[in-house]
Amino acid sequence: xxxxxxxxxxSIRTRATGWSLTSWVLFAGSGPLAKAVMMAGWPAAAVTxxxxxxxxxxxxxxxxxxxxxxxxFRRADLWLLLGYGILGVAGVQxxxxxxxxxxxxxxAMVLVNLAPALxxxxxxxxxxxxLPGTAWLGIGFAxxxxxxxxxxxxxxxxxxxxxxxxxGSAICSAGYFLLGEHGASRHxxxxxxxxxxxxxxxxxxxxxxxxxxxxxLLSAPAVLGDLRTPVWPVLLILAVAGTVLPYLAGLRxxxxxxxxSASVLAVVEPVVAAALAWLLLGQSLGLMQMMGAVIMLxxxxxxxxxMSDTAxxxxxxxxx
Numbered sequence: 001x002x003x004x005x006x007x008x009x010x011s012i013r014t015r016a017t018g019w020s021l022t023s024w025v026l027f028a029g030s031g032p033l034a035k036a037v038m039m040a041g042w043p044a045a046a047v048t049x050x051x052x053x054x055x056x057x058x059x060x061x062x063x064x065x066x067x068x069x070x071x072x073f074r075r076a077d078l079w080l081l082l083g084y085g086i087l088g089v090a091g092v093q094x095x096x097x098x099x100x101x102x103x104x105x106x107x108a109m110v111l112v113n114l115a116p117a118l119x120x121x122x123x124x125x126x127x128x129x130x131l132p133g134t135a136w137l138g139i140g141f142a143x144x145x146x147x148x149x150x151x152x153x154x155x156x157x158x159x160x161x162x163x164x165x166x167x168g169s170a171i172c173s174a175g176y177f178l179l180g181e182h183g184a185s186r187h188x189x190x191x192x193x194x195x196x197x198x199x200x201x202x203x204x205x206x207x208x209x210x211x212x213x214x215x216x217l218l219s220a221p222a223v224l225g226d227l228r229t230p231v232w233p234v235l236l237i238l239a240v241a242g243t244v245l246p247y248l249a250g251l252r253x254x255x256x257x258x259x260x261s262a263s264v265l266a267v268v269e270p271v272v273a274a275a276l277a278w279l280l281l282g283q284s285l286g287l288m289q290m291m292g293a294v295i296m297l298x299x300x301x302x303x304x305x306x307m308s309d310t311a312x313x314x315x316x317x318x319x320x
Contacts, residue, residue, distance in 0.1 A: 012256045019253035020265045023246040028272035030242025032224065033234055040220040040231050042213070044100070047238075048093045049208040054239035056194070056201035063194045070191025080183050084192065085199025088176030089247075093200075094207060095169035102162025109270060111166025113146050115173035116263040116303075122178060123260050131260065134302055141299025142267045148292025173266075177259040180251050189251035197247065264303040267296045 030051075037047050063070055073081060092112070099108035116139050123129050183192045218232045253262055271293045 016253045016255070016257035017261075017265070019249045020257055020262050021268060023249035023253060024266055024269040025272050026241055026246035026249065028269040030238055030246075033238050033242060036222040036224050037231050037234055037238070040222045041217055042220075042231065043208070044097050045094070045204075045208040046210055046213055047235075048097060049204040050210040050213075050235055051238040051243050052089060052093070052197060052204050053201040053210055054235060055243035056197040058239060059244050060194045060198050063190055067188070067190055070188035071194060072191075073187070073195065077187070080179060081192075081195045081199060083175060084179045084183060084196040086203055087172040088179060089196050089200025090203035091172030092169050092176060094204060095165045095172060099162050099166035099169060102159040103166065108162070108166045108169075110143065110147050111163065112169040112173055113143065113266065113270070114167070114170040115177065115266065116142060116260070118170060118174035119177050119259050119263040122174065123258075134305075135260070138299040138302030139264060141302060142264055142296050143299075145292040145294070145296030145299060146267060146270060148288055148295065174263070176250075177254070177263045181254045181259040181262070184251045184254040189248055189255065193244070193247045193251055197244070261303060264300050267300050271296060 034044075034047050034051070038044055042050075060071075096108060096112055099111060103111075120131055120136065120139060124131050180192075218235075219230045221228055222231045222234045224234075250262070
């Protein structure tokens with residue numbers, strides 16, 4: 001019986017890891033698509049705003065018709081919905097672009113990917129769940145590998161506002177994992193995703209209303225490798241495959257995967273994004289960056305292997 005229960009836990013964890021990896025692969029795939037839209041003349045903030053507003057506009061009505069019970073929340077859930085929408089949807093995106101505007105992209109990427117360390121600190125200090133030392137080592141490997149992939153030493157400059165925005169994005173990203181873990185254990189992931197995207201869309205629209213852009217930008221040519229297409233179908237793919245689906249997959253993973261483990265799997269995103277940029281945009285990786293990718297993935301695997309024993313304890317604390 002014990003072996004059967006253990007095998008069941010491993011199977012559930014494996015499926016949850018698969019959902020999480022799917023989420024980050026989809027998020028990574030949105031990078032080259034967004035880059036193609038920006039190269040067509042769209043400001044970065046406008047691309048982010050358009051994809052979230054469009055994603056909410058597509059998902060919310062669909063859920064309201066097909067699965068209306070998923071959108072029923074209690075008044076006590078308001079803080080969760082606001083936190084998830086403001087931090088996990090709008091805050092991560094907006095603050096990341098503020099950071100990118102003031103510091104090199106590599107530095108901003110390293111800052112936002114400090115989220116796994118923040119999640120681990122929360123789990124250990126607030127939840128009082130002691131994490132294995134090898135888990136911290138794996139997080140360190142992941143950050144080090146990311147620094148090599150991003151090549152943060154190239155063109156680095158000190159800008160306090162940019163660094164603060166990057167750290168703020170990391171805090172919002174940590175909130176995405178922690179609030180998502182909390183909400184996914186109590187609510188339908190589809191309803192929570194729809195509500196979070198709706199709230200996030202309202203926030204980003206305040207700072208970068210997409211409807212104020214010239215309509216001609218929708219038909220501007222976007223180039224992806226040998227493919228040349230108008231911007232609007234790329235935005236549609238960004239909204240569905242690069243926003244709705246990864247958020248859904250991420251919440252589905254967080255139903256069975258502790259936030260400390262799920263957050264480290266986010267290091268897959270820059271690796272996949274770099275590979276796609278090479279395939280679609282002709283941007284190649286150097287030897288140092290490839291070494292960094294190996295170190296990042298090693299760190300993620302180390303965390304997954306060493307967190308398996310503490311996963312039940314963390315999940316139990318979360319559901320209390």
